[in-house]
Amino acid sequence: MTDLTGLTVGLVGAGNIAHVHVAAWKALGARVLVHSVDGADELAAQYGLEVANSLDELLAAVEFVDIVTPSATHHDVTLAAIKAGRDVICEKPLTLTAAASHELSTAAAAAGVKLFPAHVVRFFPAYKAAYDAVRAGRIGQVAVARFSRQASSPAGKGWYRDVARSGGVIMDLMVHDLDQARWLCGEVESVYAVQSPPSVDGISPVNVAAHVTLTHAGGAISHLRATWGATGTPFKTTFAIAGSSGQLQFSSADNTGYAEELQDGGSGGDLLIPSNTLGESPYLTQLREFALALRGGPEPRVDAADGAAAVYLAEAARASMETGRTIDMKSFDPAGVAR
Numbered sequence: 469m470t471d472l473t474g475l476t477v478g479l480v481g482a483g484n485i486a487h488v489h490v491a492a493w494k495a496l497g498a499r500v501l502v503h504s505v506d507g508a509d510e511l512a513a514q515y516g517l518e519v520a521n522s523l524d525e526l527l528a529a530v531e532f533v534d535i536v537t538p539s540a541t542h543h544d545v546t547l548a549a550i551k552a553g554r555d556v557i558c559e560k561p562l563t564l565t566a567a568a569s570h571e572l573s574t575a576a577a578a579a580g581v582k583l584f585p586a587h588v589v590r591f592f593p594a595y596k597a598a599y600d601a602v603r604a605g606r607i608g609q610v611a612v613a614r615f616s617r618q619a620s621s622p623a624g625k626g627w628y629r630d631v632a633r634s635g636g637v638i639m640d641l642m643v644h645d646l647d648q649a650r651w652l653c654g655e656v657e658s659v660y661a662v663q664s665p666p667s668v669d670g671i672s673p674v675n676v677a678a679h680v681t682l683t684h685a686g687g688a689i690s691h692l693r694a695t696w697g698a699t700g701t702p703f704k705t706t707f708a709i710a711g712s713s714g715q716l717q718f719s720s721a722d723n724t725g726y727a728e729e730l731q732d733g734g735s736g737g738d739l740l741i742p743s744n745t746l747g748e749s750p751y752l753t754q755l756r757e758f759a760l761a762l763r764g765g766p767e768p769r770v771d772a773a774d775g776a777a778a779v780y781l782a783e784a785a786r787a788s789m790e791t792g793r794t795i796d797m798k799s800f801d802p803a804g805v806a807r
């Protein structure tokens with residue numbers, strides 16, 4: 469049976485999300501080496517990690533890398549790891565353009581290297597429960613789905629509000645729900661997007677909301693809202709998925725969590741499945757699943773093509789905002805990337 473004994477992980481980056489990843493790697497008993505432009509010594513001291521002085525030194529010493537650098541650097545760091553023959557786990561968004569994601573997937577496949585984008589929402593129990601319910605046909609044919617995600621504006625971090633470096637609120641925040649919409653409702657046929665207020669001179673406003681409507685090949689329609697709110701806006705996510713024979717609901721603000729209301733007469737009085745706020749971190753679930761896959765275990769629930777598809781949808785949303793038109797995904801082909 470696959471196990472994680474003697475795991476040596478190379479972490480690239482030492483900022484916000486690095487802490488969450490390190491906690492998971494430590495829980496899995498991994499030895500962690502870290503390389504970062506800034507913050508590696510502090511992170512290493514806090515968690516008992518080893519510091520690598522260069523990316524090359526890190527790549528030579530580890531089994532695989534976990535990239536938690538700013539989004540605009542994902543492409544180059546991932547490509548360096550692939551060239552060194554190292555498998556890669558990379559934070560979302562995989563890259564900032566469909567063309568760059570496509571290049572990485574192609575390079576990874578050619579090098580026989582695995583590439584897993586960290587779409588952690590697939591590992592949040594309520595979202596996974598909804599996926600399982602939809603796949604099992606529990607709500608029949610999916611008709612209309614709504615997803616929302618709000619967070620305090622990342623005003624303190626320059627690169628997040630710089631659209632060239634983060635992709636803006638849709639590429640950075642909504643990308644989670646673009647992946648969910650595709651996972652739960654199927655492949656996307658058209659994308660329509662608006663953002664209010666618009667970005668000015670490539671800088672995202674502090675208080676901004678984006679709305680995207682997708683039509684899916686199976687006939688479903690989904691609406692996604694992502695908000696970088698005023699400072700102090702609490703983090704909150706919701707979904708509501710309505711099908712021909714029931715609906716699925718979740719709000720992270722409710723401790724009761726995920727709910728199923730089915731028209732099959734068998735649901736009984738208590739329609740709530742308790743959320744597992746006391747369960748393990750979804751980041752730990754995710755990194756364990758990736759590490760086991762890299763050790764020869766089952767393929768994880770998300771792959772490079774999924775990461776590229778989410779970026780492709782976010783890029784289409786940007787094209788819709790720029791043109792004011794609905795984007796037909798059959799003909800949307802940025803930079804000549806064939807799907």
Ligand SMILES: NC(=O)c1ccc[n+]([C@@H]2O[C@H](COP(=O)([O-])OP(=O)(O)OC[C@H]3O[C@@H](n4cnc5c(N)ncnc54)[C@H](O)[C@@H]3O)[C@@H](O)[C@H]2O)c1
Nearest residue numbers: 481482483484485504505506507536537538539541559560
């Ligand atoms: N899945 C999630 O829930 C989640 C949450 C937050 C951030 N993220 C993603 O994680 C990534 C990192 O976000 P963050 O908030 O931790 O960023 P951050 O700015 O806090 O930290 C980035 C770190 O990377 C280092 N760095 C920058 N360029 C580098 C390079 N070329 N090589 C090595 N190190 C480099 C910086 O010095 C810093 O330590 C982003 O892609 C972001 O979208 C995901």
